[in-house]
Amino acid sequence: MAGRAAGRLLPLLIFAAFAATPLVAAATGDSFIVSLGIRVMIFAIAALALDLLVGYGALVSFGHAAFIGLGAYAVGILSAHGIADALVALPVALAVSGLFALATGIVCLRTKGVYFIMITLAFGQMAFFTASSLAPYGGDDGLTIRARSLVAGFPLFADDRAFFYVVLGFLLATYLACRAVVASRFGRVFRGSRENAVRMATLGFNVYRFQLAAYVIAGVIGGLSGFLLANATEFVSPAYMSWQRSGELLIMIIFGGLGSLDGAIIGTAAFLLLEQWLSGFTEHWKVIFGPLLVLVAVFARGGIVGLAGRLKELIRG
C-alpha cells in the first residue's frame, strides 16, 4: 500500500532535513539556523508527546507546557546549587515531570472533554504561579544558567553543532519510541479508548489506567524537552509554562495534523519557522498568523500532513 511506503519516506525526509541543517549553516556561514533548528527539535519533542495524548487518545491537555517548565527548572535549580551534570539533571528532570504527570493525571483523568481541558489548564497555571513565586530562583524574572550541562564532566553540549546532534538524537529516539508505543498492545488499547471507551471497558480494559500511563509517558517526554530547552537557552523562566505556550503546542500539532507523529514534527517546524519569518516583516505578525491558522483549521482537516495526502491523491487522479 502507498500509505505504508509513505509512512517510511516522510520521516526519512524529515530527519535528513534536520541532519543537513548544520551543514547548510556551515556552508552559508549562517549559524543562526543551527540554534533555530535546535529550538524546532526541542518543541517537536514536546509536540510528539502532546500528539500522543490529543491525537491518539483524544485527551486534550491544555497544560502541557508545565512539563517543559518542570524539566527546565530541574536543570536551572540544580545548576544554581552547583550540580551541572546531565547524568544527574536529566534523570531528575524526567522524574519530576513524570511524578507531576502522575499526581495531576490521577485527578484530571477522572474528568472528560471540556472539563479535562479546564483542569489540565488549572494545573498548568498552578505550576506557572509556583515558578513565578520562587524568589530564590529568580521568580518572575527567571533564572540564568551559568553554563550548559556537562556529561560525566565533559562539556559535550557546549558546542552548538554538537548540541544540535544531541538534540536530534533525542528527537529521533522520542519519535521511534512514540511510534512503537502507538502500535503496541498498550497503544492499541489507548487508541481504542479514544474511539469507544464504553466498548473498551466491556471488553475488560480499565481505560483509566491506560490513559494515566499515557499521561505519565507524555509528561516525561515533556520533561525531556524542558531539560533540552534550559540547556539551549541557558535560561529558565516561568514563561516556559505559561498557558499561551500550552496553546501554541496544541496549535503546532493541529497545524501538522492530529494523530500523526510526522505531522507533530512538521507542524512544530512550520509554526516556529512561520513565526520567525513573519516577525521579520512586522512586529504585528500575529495579524497574519491568526487568519492563517483559521484557514488551516477550516480547510485543511488533518493539517499539513492531511493536506499533502489529499494533494497527492489529486495528482494521481
Added chain:
Amino acid sequence: MAEPVLRLEALRKSFGGLTVTDDVTLEVLPGELHAVIGPNGAGKTTLINQVSGLLTPDAGRIRFAGRDITRLTPDARAMLGLARSFQITSILPGFSVRENVALAVQARAGSSFRFLGRAADEPVLNEPALAALAEVGLAARAEAPAGTLSHGEKRALELAIALAMEPKLLLLDEPMAGAGREETERLVAVLRRLKGRFPMVLVEHDMTAVFALADRISVLIYGRVLASGAPEAVRNDPQVVAAYLGEEME
C-alpha cells in the same frame, strides 16, 4: 438442579420517579439460552446494563459464577467472563474489523501494558480473531475498516467480538436490531450453532427468533417479571398474551 451461572436477586433501579427495574429475580443455568422479552420501555436494556456494570442497581444483588458482582466495574466483570453485545452497535469504527476482534482476544491474552512490538502483527491475537470472524461469516471483511461495514455486518461483528472474549456468559442486547430478514436468519443460524457452548441471555424483539432459540423465556413488563418459563408455557400464558404477545404474535 445445577448451580445458576447468573442470578439476579430482587434487583431494583429507578430513574427519578420511574422504576425501570422492579424487583427482578432471574436465573440463567449453565448452557441455557434465556430470552428476555417485553414491549419497548419494559426495562430490558436497563437490566442488561446493570448486569454488565454500566449501571449500578439501587437495591438487590447480582451473582455471577459464584460471586457477588453487584459493585464490580464493567471491565472487572468482563475479565470474569461476562461478555455483551449492544443494541446500538458499539464498535471501534476507525479500527479494522480484525483489530476490533483482536482487541477482545488481547484483553484475555496477558497484560496489555506492553509498549513494544506491533500488536497488529501478533499471531496469538490475530488467529483467534480470524476464527471468531469466520464463525459469524465475516472473514472476508477482516481488513475493512469497521466503520464501513453494512448494518447487518456490524451486527455480526458485535457477535464476533463477544465470541472472541470466550465468555462464561454472553449478554445479547437485541442482536438482530435493524437487521434485514436474510441477515436475521443468518444470525439466528449462528446463534443456534453457539447454543450450548456457553449460556446466553438474549434480549430480542423478533419473536420468531426468540421462540426458535430460547430454552426459557422471561417476560418483562414495566420493569417486572410477568412470567418466566419454557417457551410453550409462556406462549400460552393468558397474562402474557393479554399484556404483550397478543399483539406481537399477529
